[in-house]
Amino acid sequence: MKRTAFFISDSTGITAETLGQAMLAQFDNLELRRVVLAYVDTADKARSAAARIDQAAAEDGKPPILFHTIVNQQVRGIIAASKGVQLDIFSAFLNPLEQALGRRSNYTVGRAHISTIGAGYEHRINAVHYALDNDDGARINRYDQAEVILIGVSRSGKTPTCLYLAMQQGVYAANYPLTEEDLESTALPRPLQPHRSRLHGLTIDPERLAAIRHERRAGSSYASLRQCEDEVRMAEAMFRRHRIPCIDTTHISIEEIATKILVDKGLR
Amino acid sequence: MKRTAFFISDSTGITAETLGQAMLAQFDNLELRRVVLAYVDTADKARSAAARIDQAAAEDGKPPILFHTIVNQQVRGIIAASKGVQLDIFSAFLNPLEQALGRRSNYTVGRAHISTIGAGYEHRINAVHYALDNDDGARINRYDQAEVILIGVSRSGKTPTCLYLAMQQGVYAANYPLTEEDLESTALPRPLQPHRSRLHGLTIDPERLAAIRHERRAGSSYASLRQCEDEVRMAEAMFRRHRIPCIDTTHISIEEIATKILVDKGLR
Numbered sequence: 338m339k340r341t342a343f344f345i346s347d348s349t350g351i352t353a354e355t356l357g358q359a360m361l362a363q364f365d366n367l368e369l370r371r372v373v374l375a376y377v378d379t380a381d382k383a384r385s386a387a388a389r390i391d392q393a394a395a396e397d398g399k400p401p402i403l404f405h406t407i408v409n410q411q412v413r414g415i416i417a418a419s420k421g422v423q424l425d426i427f428s429a430f431l432n433p434l435e436q437a438l439g440r441r442s443n444y445t446v447g448r449a450h451i452s453t454i455g456a457g458y459e460h461r462i463n464a465v466h467y468a469l470d471n472d473d474g475a476r477i478n479r480y481d482q483a484e485v486i487l488i489g490v491s492r493s494g495k496t497p498t499c500l501y502l503a504m505q506q507g508v509y510a511a512n513y514p515l516t517e518e519d520l521e522s523t524a525l526p527r528p529l530q531p532h533r534s535r536l537h538g539l540t541i542d543p544e545r546l547a548a549i550r551h552e553r554r555a556g557s558s559y560a561s562l563r564q565c566e567d568e569v570r571m572a573e574a575m576f577r578r579h580r581i582p583c584i585d586t587t588h589i590s591i592e593e594i595a596t597k598i599l600v601d602k603g604l605r
Numbered sequence: 606m607k608r609t610a611f612f613i614s615d616s617t618g619i620t621a622e623t624l625g626q627a628m629l630a631q632f633d634n635l636e637l638r639r640v641v642l643a644y645v646d647t648a649d650k651a652r653s654a655a656a657r658i659d660q661a662a663a664e665d666g667k668p669p670i671l672f673h674t675i676v677n678q679q680v681r682g683i684i685a686a687s688k689g690v691q692l693d694i695f696s697a698f699l700n701p702l703e704q705a706l707g708r709r710s711n712y713t714v715g716r717a718h719i720s721t722i723g724a725g726y727e728h729r730i731n732a733v734h735y736a737l738d739n740d741d742g743a744r745i746n747r748y749d750q751a752e753v754i755l756i757g758v759s760r761s762g763k764t765p766t767c768l769y770l771a772m773q774q775g776v777y778a779a780n781y782p783l784t785e786e787d788l789e790s791t792a793l794p795r796p797l798q799p800h801r802s803r804l805h806g807l808t809i810d811p812e813r814l815a816a817i818r819h820e821r822r823a824g825s826s827y828a829s830l831r832q833c834e835d836e837v838r839m840a841e842a843m844f845r846r847h848r849i850p851c852i853d854t855t856h857i858s859i860e861e862i863a864t865k866i867l868v869d870k871g872l873r
Contacts, residue, residue, distance in 0.1 A: 349864040352627040359620040360698045363710035375864050402705055422705040429697045430628045437670055437690040442631035458858060465765045497733045500768055590726060596617040596643045
């Protein structure tokens, strides 16, 4: 059963897509074509979107599923007249929310959907630059500004996790790669010693690590299973010895790793 | 009117928070305390969450607003018995979706909410590493792999936008900072010449740019308004001369910049 899902918005479409994908993930083995239509904010664009919906309905022989966050009334009307099943996110929640808050929403285009300009936003951008400046132990002298410092062997997932924490949560996250010299010592690496409470370890299955490293440097000793096994074993021993909490990144996504670290460190 | 909003999930809480914040953004001047409770996946954690909700109800003198995506039935029951206004995201959409698809959802904890392990996920992580390797024109020899190349003056927003495109969309995005030498020439910088169709310009209000640069290097000529005005004027002239599409980043968020570029380049 081939079918199409549309995520439609007169703004970025991030809410429609996030919610829609979460709902669709509750169904196994859906064969779905997924189409995001962002900034559908004029009658012309709405008519062109409706034409695409109707065309998908004809091709699939089934009405497409539409997740939408559309504020503009004219655009809503045009989409509502298309041959899709409407899952209207604003209608589902704005009424109960207006009742709970005892006031009307402004329901205006361009109003957020996302945290945008303002103190919180600038903080997130600064956090991204901080993560870049403090990636891979580059400037260990700024660790005192870090809210969390991720440690682990090369390619265990530190950098993407730091960037996600910065961009999505505005968290100042640094990272420190464990070198062979670090791993062979029973002491905590010196630059990390003043910051023990902010450390969080990442570990990974050695076979998975070898596969990731192989993509970067095929056939190198760096990518050999033997080397990966040794490094991971020593890193995990270090985490245990110094009671550093640790998360296995092998089977979970960056979003999940980041959220678990935030919960663990009480940063939310 | 002080009040509390909770975003609750037995998984990461990303869907609950994204949707909830989008809905709340439709109301002006809300004085809200916002609390994310992620991984509420046991009866114990649910009772502790319910206690926090009831305490907020008592302190605020108003029931808190609860946006939740909870699959676990026992956890749902405990949260439902708390003194909050329930905005139950799964209930609102899973029933209509089951009808539209003509099948039952599996409704199991840990099922996505997010695109997780798999080809798409690895592609996103590879895109993040690509963005880092190709940041600030560091390795211009890999531009042929880029789906989009952002160009603009220093601190116009290129790096965070590239990282967002990579992490959230799996887009291979490189960036090239326009130097004074580049700006004084009427030709397109040589490394960019083979890739014209993939270029996208970023511009920014010179006063805003001066403020951003000032935070980085206070009092430098780099941060002077005069310098910022000159650079921005020359960059905009270059975009016009070579018909490179351009977006003003002054008043919009990274999410919006990224989405507009995707729409413009037909990358979604």
